[in-house]
Amino acid sequence: MFQAPKGTRDIVPPESHRWQRLVAVFAEVVGRAGYGLVQSPMFEDIGVFQRLGEGTEVVRKEMYDFFDKGDRHLALRPEGTASVVRAYNQHRPTVPWKVWYLTPCFRYEEPQAGRFRQHHQVGVEAIGSADPDLDVEVIALQHDFYRALGLSRLSLRLNSMGGPGDRQAYAERLGGWLGRRLGDLDEADRANADAYPLRVLDSKRERTVAVVADAPLITDHLSDDAAAHFARVQAGLAALGIACEIAPRLVRGLDYYTHSTWEFAAGALASAQNAVGGGGRYDGLAESLGGKPAPGVGFGAGIERILLAADAEGALGGASGSVAVFVVDVTGGDAGRDLTFELRRNGISADRAFDARSMKAQMKVADRSGAQLALLVGEEELATGIVTARHLRSGGGQTALARDDVVREVAALLADR
Template sequence: MAESFQAPKGTRDILPPESGRWQALVAVFAGVVGRAGYGLIQSPLFEDIGVFQRLGEGTEVVRKEMYDFHDKGNRHLALRPEGTAPVVRAFNQHRPTVPWKVWYLTPCFRYEEPQAGRFRQHHQVGLEAIGSPDPDLDVEVIALQHDFYRALGLNHLSLRLNSMGNPHDRRAYAQKLAAWLDRRRDHLDEADRVNAADHPLRVLDSKRERTRVAVADAPLITDCLSEGAATHFERVQAGLDALGIAYRIDPRLVRGLDYYTHSTWEFAAGNLASAQNAVGGGGRYDGLAEALGGKPTPGVGFGAGIERILMAADAENALLGDAGGLDVFVVDVTGGDAGRDLTFELRRNGISADRAFDNRSMKAQMKVADRSGARLALLVGDDELASGSVTVRDLRSGGHQTALTRGDAVAGVAERLAGNESMRTESTEDLA
């Protein structure tokens, strides 16, 4: 017997009807950010490994989580572990007019132990705004992420906000923190001690309880901000206050990548367990374009995990509708010609429609119609074929039926779907 294959560990298949929720989520996201002038970017799923090594040699992503390989030309490549670096590489390559505002939908790949809402192939929506250092752009990006969640019906969210300062502030703070950690090295979890000297900010980002207790009174970066960085941070806070977006300043929020400067933030879902409650975050990265070989260019953006967002939606009963749902299911027991033609006519007029195949019985086709989730069924039997009519059955109101002439079928269905109950109907007797 042939070997039976399954999806690799840490991956999964997204099938209908669940995939309809993904479609709905992406449609909401595209609508929210599109109204702010962001356009879709599609970049390769793999890049030269150097693109991602610039994320920071001390990050878990670079050290042990990337899927990297040599291709047949011996080029060292890596599958995308996050969404920002490829967008910045594309900016450097194509040099579009700034501010450049783009959004993406992408799978990301990280070799890590699978957990709730986190897979070795997980999926993100995100956006990047490149070319302006204005703190009001930070506000716009944070507000768009906030409004996206609200548009999905998520209400139990909290926003943590911090500033990493400018690159000089960050380096000075890292040196101060490293010296502080060195004096408390024995109090750290053993797994975090390796980072204490060379990558001290990673220690603040640790989820290990012993380390979290040990760094509870560590120096705060907000006490080390330069005047310009403090002014930038104050402007961001003022903007969020003006827009009515609640937040909590968390000086220990450093996030997982080394390219952040100035604003960093993270949204968490209150109805999820704390270990898996982050549903997205982002920050400013004013040095990343230069690190990837381009001219110094400021940027800011965020990424949001689709799997985690859907977990939060389930926890709040804010379930997204099925974007792939059908309007009409056509049932034809007269040979299939009428069903074929009606289905395509409906689709060409903007109405989603499907039909059964294989000349099955009325009962069998109606079972398929009920399972399809369609709102209406169009029935064509011998009587309808002879009279040039169709019967419209409402599948969601106890099977209420009306009849339409064949020529009025598409217009009548459109009216019914629009909620207009004054369809031009005739009784079956009148049509006979």
């Protein structure tokens, strides 16, 4: 029997109901700010993702890439931003282009808690404005999304990578400093010290973390424009009541970030794996993908990791039933069929049993469905034009409903629950 590949899993009901609620909350929060859904192919020309940076683990080791039957070198999407920026370049929409996405991401890495070789993200991108207030808007949307899910034990770490010139100058300074401490670094990080020094800051290895605690800080080497941008972002977050910790060694894992970078961590999770999403500004990415210069900012948030945090905090609720009403018909099925569709067409979620099963068997299915009400149709109900409503979650009391007025009466019963 075939199994899902290593590092992947099936999301099936009732767990998938929580995914639906999470995505619905996300769409509602960002939709109020004018962000519309964008869907792009899950594979692209590999060059789109190579712009993430040759020094990143994603590009060097983790991408799922292949040649198709036309000998085109393609790769499965490892993250959400690059594809959206490619789509922006291709379609040239009115700016600022404010969009959100829901996507699977693919990385060949060792599976861990909340992170799989196929994991899933929601995110937003805002392209076409360099205004630091747009950074504030995007960070605040991510913050408000988590709050809307019921997460409270969150912390925000914020940094600035400065402009492209600041970043390059800092990388050179950091590389020289790391070169003098090369023997103190973890052996696995030494190869990055010269070619990709910012990657060393991103290391979680204990020896390296201890060394870089004394490394030069990029926030001490920002241009005046970059410092003003960073100050405006901090002031905006403070005005909105969003607390943050300045984290001058936060670089995240991708090379396209400029100016603001940030990460949200869930205090309810173990510190080594507590990031639930982050983002940053990427003012040079559109140009690097062949388009005209277009500043942008966005974030991505991993669904699996968010649900782990929700479980740890008791937020979002557990898996729930998919319908409000379950129809039990032991008169042949016609009444159950018609009643089920009448309820659905009037906005009430409903299901029924099939295969002419017994009353006892159908009631077991009704109970497992998670429905609030079971509507029973037996020979007596059929003859007298009524439906018996049984309360499945509150003591099992019963109420006789007129068949001709069943939709209104069921709606009233559900409203009282």
